[in-house]
Amino acid sequence: MSATTGEDVRATRWETQRGFDELGRPLRDLTFCVVDLETTGGSAAGGSMITEIGAVKVRGGEVLGEFQTLVNPHTAIPPFIAVLTGITDSMVARAPSIEAVLPDFLDFARGCVLVAHNAPFDVGFLRHFAEQHAYAWPRFEVVDTALLARRVITRDDAPNCKLSSLARVFGSATTPDHRALTDARATVDVLHGLIGRLGGLGVHTLEELQSFSTRVSTAQRRKRHLAEALPHAPGVYLFRGPKEEVLYVGTSGDLRTRVRSYFTASETRSRMGEMVGLAERVDYVTCTTALEAEIRELRLIAEHTPRYNRRSRRPHRVHWLKVTQEPWPRLSLVRAVRDDDATYLGPFRSRRTAETVRTALHETFPIRQCSGRLPAVGRGSACALAEMGRCLSPCDSSADADAYAALVTELRTCVTGSIDPVVATLTTRMSALAADERYEEAALQRDRLATVVRSVARYQRLRAVAACPELVAARRERDGRWGVHVVRHGRLAAAGVIPAGAHAGDWVQGLQASAETVLPGPGPLPAATAEETALIARWLESDGVRLVHLDGAWTWPLDGAARHLAQHDAVDASKRSVVPFDERRSLAPVHQPAR
Incomplete structure (x- = not known):
């Protein structure tokens, strides 16, 4: 009797993962341990106990060994369970307890892929008692034949996915009878039947078996060879279509593993399935660091504007707020920055965000909001904003030039330095509205303030770098x-x-x-x-x-x-x-x- 050490577990995991990366882990080369349990009913967490363990070890269709033992549950077996399984109290009275049996089973299954019908039940029991008795649990990879069957078997094949039904579908030589070893033998035949059927759908590796889903088309799986030439290295990958056009650009710390995932059920986005269906080739650029990969991705997306990339496609389509340079400056919404020593704030991805920030700034700094240039000496009439005290009104000559210039200087300082005046103004208005129980308007001020803070902070960060x-x-x-x-x-x-x-x-x-x-x-x-x-x-x-x-x-x-x-x-x-x-x-x- 021996328990797996933590060091052994780590070594096993490393060797398994390395084999997958390099060899692809074809199913025919893997050793499966097909296991079945009989219990007193219910769940392990609820106090139920194991009464029998049966397991079959197979590789490439050949049976390598079998494991079977009764287990003393140290509790009475319910009558209906005894009738169902044929296991009685007298049969298990002299059987070893689970703490004596479990180390032998773990040694038998070590290095295998665990297989069970309704695996969460069987594996859950085994893991529960391993933890209860302080036995190290190997990081088994698990295949659930019930889950696979629900994705493959149709109602024309069988009325349900019970083990007995599947055994008939695949012509199992063993008829399940609720005894552990018998049911494990039947599950072996079901596993081989499912693998044979999935092989026709392009599923040949353990990863493809574990992630198989009917959402992934056969044509999509057949394109997995597009990932074979990619290295296990960080970088950027480009899916290309039939006309050499770039369909999609992405980045990953492991190019080959990431691109392979597009051909399995781990990729669930419908538009990605459409993209893979069009792809004819995958190009790549290796990078030395993750930051370099992210930046190369941005540049390639901007260069090729791939139809299946939703972000970063047009980075230059942004908006800026500009404090104009004229006798009576104003906040102007512009699409580009000029080298004119003016003060700019941005960039904003949407015009709506830019206008929200401009509105907040106007609430704090009552400079003019009208468009067009004004002469140094205004000759017009006051607008409605001036009458409401929200504009110093340079258009009718009532504004003091020095006072207006000082206000514009405060605005420029707000953009490049402290935004305390904006925070104070909007916070005061938000509090007043909330006190008047005008909560929706107060929430609007709150969101407007957050947008200003976020936008100015982003601008100041970019400006510093x-x-x-x-x-x-x-x-x-x-x-x-x-x-x-x-x-x-x-x-x-x-x-x-x-x-x-x-x-x-x-x-x-x-x-x-x-x-x-x-x-x-x-x-x-x-x-x-x-x-x-x-x-x-x-x-x-x-x-x-x-x-x-x-x-x-x-x-x-x-x-x-x-x-x-x-x-x-x-x-x-x-x-x-x-x-x-x-x-x-x-x-x-x-x-x-x-x-």
Whole structure:
């Protein structure tokens, strides 16, 4: 009697996973342990006990061994169970208890794929008693013949998916009779019958067997060969159609495993099934780090605009708010940033969001909302907003030029620094509306405030990274090596992993020398898309990142919008890793990463 150690379990899992990656684990080469239990009825958690264990070990259709034993439940067997199974109290009185039997069964099944009809029941009992008696439970992979049958067998084949019905369908040489070994033998025949039927549908490996679903068409499964040439490496993959057009771009830490999943039931999106049906080839680009893969994915999506990618297809179709440069400045909604020293806020993915932020800013700063240019001396009449006190009214010459200029300066400061005036204004209005029980209007103010905070914080993050001519940072990858990224004006210019034994400082200098030359974007705009720079900013803020070199200063304002993010429930914190700022953040470079 022996128990599996934790170290043995880890070794078994590693060897199994490695075999799958390299060999594909065809079903004909696997050893299955088909098991069946008889119990006192009910569930293990409810106090039921095992009365018999039967198992058959098979590989490639050949029976390698059988295991059978009665088990003393140390409790009376209910009469109806005794009638059903034929197992009585007298038969199990001298049988070994489960704590004596279980180690022998685990040794018999070790290294096999467990198979059972209604596997959650049988495997659940075995695992329950293994945990109860402190026996290490091997990480068995499990196949449930009942579940497979429900996906394959039709009503024309059998009225139901009971073991007795399936045994008749597949012509089993053994008739199930509610005894453990007999039922296990019948389940072996059912398993072989199901594998034979699934083989005609293109299911030949354990992964395909476990994930088989009628949602995946035969034609879709037959295209799994498209993944065979891909490496087990991080990178970007591109599905191409019959005219060489790019249908879909994705990224993964393991290209081959991820692309294979598109041909199994693990991919449940209907549009992906349609895409795979059109695909003729899968191209790939290997990457050294996960961040490089994500950024290459964004660039390829922007370049090819694949029809089956829903995000990032048109990164330049955005909106900006611009504080214009004219005698009486205003907030203008524009589609592009010019290198004109004006103050911009954005980018906004939708016009609606931009207009929401503009409305919130107008509520705090009563500058003019009319379009068109105004002369230095207005000659018009006051508008309705002026009469309501929501505009200083430069159009009728009643506005003081200095006061208006001071207000515009406050607005520009709000965009680039503190948004406290906006927060104070909207919070006051929200509280007043709530006090008047005008809750829907108060909720509107709350959502508007959250949109402003989120938008300004995002802009300030992008602006800070874009302002750096060069920033080099490193973080340990999963394999323990240091991944290094060179960022210039918010664009990834180079990426790599320091080779083992290399001098880190010399290697990083070489990476810098070979990095892409990047010119700054116009105004506050990064030299990359906003989405790329946001990815870089999020990576820079993640745990374990070390700055290697910094040209310029990477700083955020002391009283910037980031410090308000945590105060608004509407902000989705899972999409940002922004640290609350209690002081101005100035990051000093670390000249050489650890090797």
